[in-house]
Amino acid sequence: MLPKAFGSMETYRSAEKAGYRLLPLRFTRLDDVRYVVSNIVGEFHVLDRATLEALINHHLESGSPIYDDLKATHFIYDDDTKVAHRLLGLKYRTKRARLPHFTALHMFVVTLRCDYTCKYCQVSRQTEDKGAFDMTAEAAERAVELVFQSPSPAIKIEFQGGEPLLNFERIKQVVTLALEKNKLAKRSLEFVIATNLSMLSDEVIEFCDANKIYLSTSLDGPADLHNANRPRPGKNGYQLTVDGITRARAQLGVDSVSALMTTTERSLSRVKEIIDEYVRLRFSSIFLRPLSPYGFAVKTGQAALYDSTRWLEFYKEGLRYILDLNKNGYPIEESYSAIVLRKLLTPQAPGYVDLQSPAGIGISAVVYNYDGAVYASDEGRMLAEMGSERFKLGNVLTDTYEEIFASEQLLSALEESFAESSPLCSECAFVDYCGSDPVYHFATQGHVNGNKANSGFCTKNMGVFRHLITLLEDSPEDREILLGWAWRR
Amino acid sequence: MTASGGGFSLKIERSFYDLDCVQRAAASLGNLASFNFSETAGTLTVLISVRSPSTLTGKDVGDRLLAELLDQRLRQQVAAETKTERDLVLAYAFSNTKIVG
Numbered sequence: 239m240l241p242k243a244f245g246s247m248e249t250y251r252s253a254e255k256a257g258y259r260l261l262p263l264r265f266t267r268l269d270d271v272r273y274v275v276s277n278i279v280g281e282f283h284v285l286d287r288a289t290l291e292a293l294i295n296h297h298l299e300s301g302s303p304i305y306d307d308l309k310a311t312h313f314i315y316d317d318d319t320k321v322a323h324r325l326l327g328l329k330y331r332t333k334r335a336r337l338p339h340f341t342a343l344h345m346f347v348v349t350l351r352c353d354y355t356c357k358y359c360q361v362s363r364q365t366e367d368k369g370a371f372d373m374t375a376e377a378a379e380r381a382v383e384l385v386f387q388s389p390s391p392a393i394k395i396e397f398q399g400g401e402p403l404l405n406f407e408r409i410k411q412v413v414t415l416a417l418e419k420n421k422l423a424k425r426s427l428e429f430v431i432a433t434n435l436s437m438l439s440d441e442v443i444e445f446c447d448a449n450k451i452y453l454s455t456s457l458d459g460p461a462d463l464h465n466a467n468r469p470r471p472g473k474n475g476y477q478l479t480v481d482g483i484t485r486a487r488a489q490l491g492v493d494s495v496s497a498l499m500t501t502t503e504r505s506l507s508r509v510k511e512i513i514d515e516y517v518r519l520r521f522s523s524i525f526l527r528p529l530s531p532y533g534f535a536v537k538t539g540q541a542a543l544y545d546s547t548r549w550l551e552f553y554k555e556g557l558r559y560i561l562d563l564n565k566n567g568y569p570i571e572e573s574y575s576a577i578v579l580r581k582l583l584t585p586q587a588p589g590y591v592d593l594q595s596p597a598g599i600g601i602s603a604v605v606y607n608y609d610g611a612v613y614a615s616d617e618g619r620m621l622a623e624m625g626s627e628r629f630k631l632g633n634v635l636t637d638t639y640e641e642i643f644a645s646e647q648l649l650s651a652l653e654e655s656f657a658e659s660s661p662l663c664s665e666c667a668f669v670d671y672c673g674s675d676p677v678y679h680f681a682t683q684g685h686v687n688g689n690k691a692n693s694g695f696c697t698k699n700m701g702v703f704r705h706l707i708t709l710l711e712d713s714p715e716d717r718e719i720l721l722g723w724a725w726r727r
Numbered sequence: 728m729t730a731s732g733g734g735f736s737l738k739i740e741r742s743f744y745d746l747d748c749v750q751r752a753a754a755s756l757g758n759l760a761s762f763n764f765s766e767t768a769g770t771l772t773v774l775i776s777v778r779s780p781s782t783l784t785g786k787d788v789g790d791r792l793l794a795e796l797l798d799q800r801l802r803q804q805v806a807a808e809t810k811t812e813r814d815l816v817l818a819y820a821f822s823n824t825k826i827v828g
Contacts, residue, residue, distance in 0.1 A: 259808070260808050260809050261809060262805075265801070278816055294801050294805055326819070327818070330816060330820035334820075661754060662754060
């Protein structure tokens, strides 16, 4: 008779008899009866109150399914093995592997001029004929030099405005210069033009085609809603956008153009129509974005017309509709949910600037303004247009890379807003999926950290986290779709 | 819990909850009410003033504060028990990197 390859189950359980110890964990209420419990790297379980208390008071029974689950996911450990600490350390480091790469996204504001007069504009655009608001060739050249001093192996250069195509010559200069420098630097280099597409000439399309440049546009929904949100002389903004999408796709490919929507008060009751418009135009994703409290959105009062709680209702209604579209055979994802799901369910750390701690400002994204000023984020330069230079890091024309990226302006904001050591955030089960967004809190509360109990950012994100986790827990059909979004990329 | 004047007061035995625990619980409800603390002979009195406009009463917020206190005490237990583990995990995470000398 051959010897048995394995001992009895009791053999393997014997080490558990001495009890277990806790590993670092956080918990937050999911609803009236359940808690989300997460470990130091964001892996989570949903437990009822009795199980949570049993876990913390060392009353879980060896051999029970929940004991094994919590041990396998490093919430507890026992005499069986001490490998949990090393594995958690490895996971922790993996989740933060992006940090040494430093800045990947470099935004060039090549002009503040714009042909639109959107009341919600977060940028404080200037009218078309004010050439003083164009980036100079010298500033562009200096900015490109700074871009390639970033250690990031992947560089994305995004052209912003105003309407950046109003200064197409500067875009051509930056792209040509960057491609030339990259022959030696050998980074993974991408270009994106964030444009309303009204200036999309054949010359622009050919240049994009020759240099593999993506286009990102704004589409707020059906024609009447889009034109009301985004007024333009001639009242033809919607038609120009749709025509531009069609022409760009014809030459550059369907995936060459993405679109973003902004939620205004008049959008709130029309989320299904907005999503239908994206489906009609064959988009495979939609980003349900709230208004940001910057620029004209503040000056015109647009940002105050609804709060995070109302936006959450809009988001939940939209997400329900999107999930139902998926069930009925049209694959479309909600982009913000997809980012959060990747943070919730995968070891990946998406580089989404708003959901990072340390904050993504400066170290994930940076803005080179039309006048050479360098800002820690797009919102930072929007705040500067409103009179605050808290997030101005320097100027490409006068300052070195070290002076800009090691500036006290940046380092103090990063240190003071670090979520893991911020009141309320430090004990929140969602902290690993969230961010600190110092610019938002400075703009709304006057401090980079902010009081999270009164933070619209916190209300919005806690609402999104709770809603997605509830769907994952309670709806197997939705869970299947959401898992697909998390693992798609 | 008692209603008094413009607010609602809650008495908490310090032998059950320390001040840090109570303050953390109150901070998490800062969007609903403001809290004023006073202490006499081992009893902490928390005066709750609900922010207006609100559909909540002082008692509603007091009930939430009590529930939050229970959570905070569990969090204190976890923090105390896992401090060494947290330091060890972070030491493993940053060992062999240039971040620590």
